Structure formats: C-alpha cells, structure tokens
Amino acid sequence: MFLFKTEILLGNYEVFADGFAGIDPIVNTNDASYRPMGIAMGPDGSLYISETEKGRIWKVTYKGNKNSFSDNALASMEQRKSLSHIRTPDIISDNLDKDKPVAGSKVYTVYCAACHQKNGMGDSQRFPPLGKSEWVTGDKKKLIELLMKGLDGPIEVKGKPYNNIMPQHSFLKDEEIAEVLTHIRQNFGNNESDVTKEEVALIRKNTINIR
Structure with missing residues (x-):
C-alpha cells in the first residue's frame, strides 16, 4: 500500500x-x-x-x-530508484527543455502534443480535441485558469464526454502560457485573438492555489 x-x-x-x-x-x-x-x-x-x-x-x-x-x-x-524515470521528479530542474528557446509551437510540442496530438485533434477517446473546441475558442480567462490549475473530472467537448486528468502547468512562465494558448487559439482550424502575458499575469495574481 x-x-x-x-x-x-x-x-x-x-x-x-x-x-x-x-x-x-x-x-x-x-x-x-x-x-x-x-x-x-x-x-x-x-x-x-x-x-x-x-x-x-x-x-x-x-x-x-x-x-x-x-x-x-x-x-x-x-x-x-535513483534513475530519473523512477525517482520523484522535480518539475523545474528535471525539465530538460527548460533552457531552450520557447515559442507557442515549441511549448505545445513539449507539454501538449503527447495527449492532444500534433494536429490538435486529440485521440477521440481520452484526450479531447483543441480544434474548434469551445474550451479553446471561448473565454480566455477560463482557458488560462484551466492551463494553470489543470482539470480533473468529466467534461464535454464538442458534444462528446471526456473524463480524464489534465495536469496543472503553473510552472510555465507567463510568457510561455501566453504563447502556447495563442498558438492553439490560432491553429488547428481556430482563429481567435491573442492571449497576452499581461492577461496571464493578472489571472495568476488574482487566482488562489496557483504556484
């Protein structure tokens, strides 16, 4: 146990x-x-x-x-037990991509594509699509909070139910969060406005329980 x-x-x-x-x-x-x-x-x-x-x-x-x-x-x-894939990882120091230049597509490839797929269409079973998703194209505040805090429990995306865990990504910098959310809002068939680092910073400041 x-x-x-x-x-x-x-x-x-x-x-x-x-x-x-x-x-x-x-x-x-x-x-x-x-x-x-x-x-x-x-x-x-x-x-x-x-x-x-x-x-x-x-x-x-x-x-x-x-x-x-x-x-x-x-x-x-x-x-x-000391091997990196077994021991308890450190979310910052064990991120081997942390010192590389990042942009929206880079952040997406590192942290999002494994579940939502490179084309943003999800896997049709466990991980929902980002293309034409109301969660992506809708309220920016809700989207920023979702990425920062994660999500656990049943949701509906484009009329289809999903029930899985999305981990929180509050360890990303405000600029990185802005870049990746802008990337998904303007790709995969989406054409929405940018997310700015100022918007992310404001929500981070005003939202509790976000590291």
Missing part, C-alpha cells in the same frame, strides 16, 4: 516493473516507445498493464522473496 501526501510518496517502496518507455532520460513523452495508461489485477493477483501507443499488455507476476536476496541484489534495487 502506498500513501501519498501532496503528490509525494510516503514510506518504502520497491521497483518491480519499469523501462516501458525504452529510453532514459525522457525529454519528451512523444519519444517513449510505450506509454502505460491502464492497470488491472487478475484473480491470481497478477497485474495487467496496458499501454496506449501500440496496444501492448504486460502481465506482471511477483514470485520473489526479498528475504533471500543477496546484499548486492538489494543494493542494486535501491540504486535503481
């Missing part, structure tokens, strides 16, 4: 299945070979992990006895 407090794991844990992405470190989620998205437990206690890119399913069965592991094996297990 894992206990979490403010997204930080409390207590001991063991790494029993990893390496799904096929690369380390992961600079962009688009680079991952596989992206696990679902997990279920079978009647025998085995875990079944499914992924979204190629439709692959892994069966994970634990048969080891930690008490019989050698000292070297135990040390190796602890060392593995």
